Amino acid sequence: MTLPTAPMVPAVELTGLRVAFGKTQVVDGVDLRLERGQALALIGESGSGKSVTLRAILRLFPAGRSRIEGHIQAAGRDVLALDKRALSEFRGGDVSMIFQEPLLAFDPVYTVGQQIIEAIRRHETISQADARARALALLERVRIPSPERRLDNYPHEMSGGMRQRAMIALALSCRPQVLLADEPTTALDATVQIQVLLLLRELQRDLGLSIVIVTHDLGAAVEVADRIAVMYAGKIVETGTAREIVRDPHHPYTIGLLRSRAEGALAKGSRLETIPGSPPDLANRPPGCPFAPRCFLAGDRCHREMPPVAEVSPGHKVACWHTEDAAAAYRAGPTPLAVEMA
């Protein structure tokens, strides 16, 4: 199944990844590295290219309508070099994925059990009964109550949280090394979201899984991820450990994201600090730093030249001309905003 790989090879490594649909450059030069057994969160707003980056790892885009450049290495395989047959072995076998809306990802006319058994038997030579026993064990593993009965349920007979657990069971059915999660908790209630996040953390620890989770919720990212990468307009603007990103951000966009959260507002009647404007149109990308038009520190140079990636401390990388000013502005605390209320 999987080739033995040297221990130093990372679980996922993207080098200079560029993805374009027609003339729109959605992902524009992403370098990312995920060590084995680690969890990485990709965060950003809608349209930042975070989901496209994730899907590119499984090559989920039709070749005719997308153009992928760069290098993708995942679970020891060179993904862009795989032929059709190897690719279908790779998907699910080495790297698998869970989606935001499990009701859309499951086939509505087969039971959950049938779909898990199909996935197992597609990848391994194993009897129907053995595959069913393994599917049952998987449902138990993701803590679905009364798994024996649930195995014969259709997806619509389950609640949202249970469907997402079943989806995780399906993703784990062929013992992948890497789990990709695309907004796995966005459609769930807060009380269920925390349960699913804790389950992902437990699976990472117990099975030694490497996880990439895409989310727009910084809170969810901090709950599961060891490292966080912040994306903006198809580029990674800051990467670091969860602690570095939340406590010591060096990019103005990360700072804006942290500041605009409602729990940061001190008093009632105070206003939230916002990032002005809206994300750029990727079809007409301005020269220079894509965040410059919305940035509180932007100077002339920012509008002309894309900043290089600087390493502010080992492993903490930032793409900004003004990293020191930004970090200092964050440490100085929120600028008191005039209360413009009558």
Add this chain to the structure above:
Amino acid sequence: MSVIPSSPDPFAADRGGPAQPLLSVSGLVKHFPVRKGTGPKRVVRAVDGVDFDVLKGETLGIVGESGCGKSTTAKLLMGLIERDTGDMLYDGQAIGGRAMPWRSYRRQAQMVFQDSYASLNPRMTVEQSIAFGPKVNGVPGRQAVERARALLARVGLEPKRFAGRYPHEISGGQRQRVNIARALALEPRLVLLDEAVSALDKSVEAQVLNLLLDLKAEFGLTYIFISHDLNVVRFISDRVMVMYLGRVAEIGPSDSVLAAPGHPYTQALLASMPSLDPDNRTQKALLAGDPPNPIDPPGGCRFHPRCALAEGVCGQVEPPLDPVMTLHRVACLARQPGSGHSAAPAQVLAA
């Protein structure tokens, strides 16, 4: 400064004075029949006896999991679905009665929905959508369009650029601003916001929340703000109502409810918010499983099967919504003296 030139004072239409609740709801019930097979008739108890007041000029936040009845409550308040039983008074007048017919009430109360795209007519420009309500209500066409443009400018969309666009030509945050402008076009006093910022990106969400605060102050509005995000509710609300399976679990000033929650369910909701502290991650979920089905709610206290404080009495007695502090009411036997629960306080608080 109002953008609507001939705008009357929002309080001019006021009848009961500032102390009278703008909206007063009691015993609100809505059951939906389930048609399935031949078995006994079953109903979804979406809203099952809800009482609350909305005070003039306040923001009442409503929180709860999916299926708790918060959106059904909003639709009942707007008359989008018909209530089974219950009384709704708007500024002291029974809604649907002679003094406050539905038509005039709907001019005073407007709603903004979660899905900004689905709630706009795709074949109307932004300006036409905003001007539609006033036109139907007898404002001359030219004047309605002028007002629509003024409102667009007020919600931060330059009329020259945006008035002629169709909903699919603008971003989600901009569409939600259009929906807010449309809700304000009839100069309402009450605006219901049903998950109005939930679908927006965080940075856009903050902009829209600020806009809502400004508009409230400028037009003297009262908000009912429904959300599942406790942080947003804490930020915007004066009072918070927590719903569970069609009933009110807790209601009170937001500082008091969210800082010192009385109901174990509110505590669990607060504990399930991500911590945003990498050194102090959540270790254990306080609630297991999914929100239960409102078709067959458990007897007694509806929360008792998932509650850490549950005792025998909780399965038998339905807890009333009683005050634990001034203005802060909780429906939990463990907080109510003489309820038979072992953790109940001894002394009786003056209500």
